């Protein structure tokens with residue numbers, strides 16, 4: 188039986204979500220753009236789903252734009268905003284630890300003439316408000332800072348950043364994928380103008396994302412066609428997935444607080460016992476301001492990949508960092524930005540837990556990890 192501790196990379200779809208999706212494959216399968224009653228039924232389901240998803244972040248229904256996933260939402264937020272609002276300025280601020288889809292989109296915008304500045308993070312992976320403040324200029328167009336790190340779990344001071352941007356009249360985007368389902372999100376209290384969400388990160392199906400777009404914020408569409416989604420993102424809506432994400436959002440609204448408490452107690456046990464039982468092991472990320480599902484370690488003298496493969500032999504699935512870029516041999520840009528040496532970054536391991544994690548899963552990894560670390564260190568010429 189596999190112990191799955193890689194929820195950050197991918198989550199199973201909740202069976203309640205699968206049930207909610209089922210009618211939309213071959214019962215309510217009309218196109219919401221059609222004028223007949225099958226189309227009306229689909230429109231009704233689409234509207235209801237949009238409203239539930241809006242509720243998760245305290246937004247209005249017509250501020251929710253469906254996309255194919257968080258990557259597309261991040262592209263639409265940055266490119267769509269930059270191109271539409273070019274007259275307001277050409278300067279964009281992100282952080283050193285953004286998801287690769289933000290980094291590479293920013294790189295693309297730089298090639299198109301925009302200037303991008305990356306604010307540094309501290310040793311815990313936190314962005315400091317003064318670092319953003321000192322970079323704001325009269326031609327700053329957009330600030331994009333992720334709500335929390337998908338790698339080390341550090342939560343950013345989003346409300347303070349949002350307030351600063353609002354005071355200066357600068358649009359603020361946050362990729363909230365790592366935090367959704369775990370933290371309470373409120374686009375109004377946090378002064379957010381654009382927010383990226385992903386369906387799978389709340390146990391919905393893959394291939395569906397959301398971009399929250401505050402009323403009054405204008406974007407240049409990146410996918411052109413029939414004018415769906417207020418003309419911002421054309422293409423026939425993926426109703427089964429949207430109905431699934433709506434059910435997933437409903438479950439989060441009902442169960443988030445309790446679930447987060449359970450995850451936090453598992454996380455704290457993992458952190459305590461691993462640091463106690465394994466010499467020269469360290470926690471990456473912030474000790475308190477971290478997501479309840481994330482425990483991220485580094486172990487002196489070992490390669491994270493060897494650790495991952497040895498744990499895999501024991502049927503325990505973990506991660507060495509972001510699955511989105513794990514096929515490269517480069518160390519994680521997040522860990523390097525936090526000031527870790529290359530060998531420290533390479534010796535890191537992420538354990539991310541989730542809705543279906545059991546106490547026995549925690550027991551298994553706490554038992555297996557010290558043995559595996561000890562064996563690999565004995566084989567290591569550098570330890």
Ligand code: PMP
Pocket residue numbers: 195196255256257258259261286288333337362363364365385394511
């Ligand atoms: N942003 C964050 C913070 C992520 O963790 C991910 C990957 N889950 C993405 C964006 C991209 O998501 P997707 O690959 O589903 O488009």
